[in-house]
Amino acid sequence: MTTLKPAAGPAPAPADGSAPPLVSVRDLTMTFPGKRSATGRRGAPVRAVDGISFDLAAGETLGLVGESGCGKSTTGRMLVRLLEPTSGSITFDGRDVTHLSQGALRPLRRHLQMVFQDPHSSLNPRQTVARIISDPLLVQGWAAGDARRRAAELMDLVGLIPEHIDRYPHEFSGGQAQRIGIARSLATSPRLVVADEPVSALDVSVQAQIVNLMERLRRELGLAYVFIAHDLSVVKRVSDRVAVMYLGRIVEIGDKKSLYEDPQHPYTRALLSAVPLPDPAAERRRERITLLGDPPSPAAPPPGCSFHPRCPKAQPLCKTERPALTVAAAGPATREVACHFPGD
Structure with missing residues (x-):
């Protein structure tokens, strides 16, 4: 089975407080505007996250x-x-990323990657697995051939058959589709x-x-x-x-x-x-x-x-x-x- 190397950068640190945290969250809030009623009046704002703080080690x-x-x-x-948070701060690897522009981010x-709850709804049904997994790499400037080889390696890593790389999401079970989502999240070697x-x-x-x-x-x-x-x-x-x-x-x-x-x-x-x-x-x-x-x-x-x-x-x-x-x-x-x- 393929073994991939961690992302370039500082080596992962133990979660014992001996090194600065990878992620530091302070007083984070998220307030959504209230929904409009049939009469056009907007309801009270919804404070979905109300001032949370925590650290996460590598x-x-x-x-x-x-x-x-x-x-x-x-x-x-x-x-x-x-x-975009309403207030508070998110620091990743010592850098404040709370309000970075899309270009700077x-x-x-x-x-920074994410695995979503419903594997089938988070995968584009019109794209092959090869395209789904390699898309993040193409955005980062990889050549198409290299991105496809990386996608095949990732499929092997998460326990899928690399020869199925040109299949579509509906041809996989729920567990297999979630493995595809995990492979996609690992494509860029996240931390x-x-x-x-x-x-x-x-x-x-x-x-x-x-x-x-x-x-x-x-x-x-x-x-x-x-x-x-x-x-x-x-x-x-x-x-x-x-x-x-x-x-x-x-x-x-x-x-x-x-x-x-x-x-x-x-x-x-x-x-x-x-x-x-x-x-x-x-x-x-x-x-x-x-x-x-x-x-x-x-x-x-x-x-x-x-x-x-x-x-x-x-x-x-x-x-x-x-x-x-x-x-x-x-x-x-x-x-x-x-x-x-x-x-x-």
Whole structure:
């Protein structure tokens, strides 16, 4: 099987804080204008992402989890500059890329790639696999012959038959199509890949294959991932650290092991209580936390802590003062939590 070299540039650094982060996000927000009604009046603006901050080391995988509509996908699209942030900053490899023009951003595009949720809708049905995978290379100035050979190498790398390079997306299964999407994202030897629900549209057996593939590629190529998902079992399998989002904000972030074993935020505890356990006896013994009501609208968030209308341990303080993301545990398993009353 073909082995490709990592992208040119600084070598991947360990995710232990000993080197500057590959990606640094500070106070990032994204506000969309409200929809117009039938009478022409525009509704309240929607604050999809509300001031999030985190760092990502080279070679690290950060899992981003939360309910639908919490701002996960919007965050991922801002990281690769498919969306222009409303405010805040995104620094990639020491360079502020928040508001770079398309011309200034083009040389950096090769280092920032994305894998989309639905493999078939993200692949052009009128193009062959050869063209789909080699397009990013052609944009970067590669010769057509070299780009085609690279596409064949990538197909082999992701477990597809290179001889199928002239087929069209509809001739592949969902899992194979997602492998094509991964191959396309790797074409330019990126350093950061944002994977937006990359396995949610696939069968369980195929999910395991894609997750194992992405893990192997991370080890071989030194990739950094932002892995967006709502399946906490998958996130636990692939991530080094996990960030939990609720209504556009990160409410808990930290080391995967400590977060799963001892969640500090009530919302994190509720999410983890819904993850099935492989042991039937343990599954019967544990208490399932059921949240009441639906998540508030990002167009009209509640005052104070945005989670307080559904929180089983909300106090009067939670209704008036929004908690900041602060360190709840130090040391190797550093954890930050946005809660006035973290823990049990």
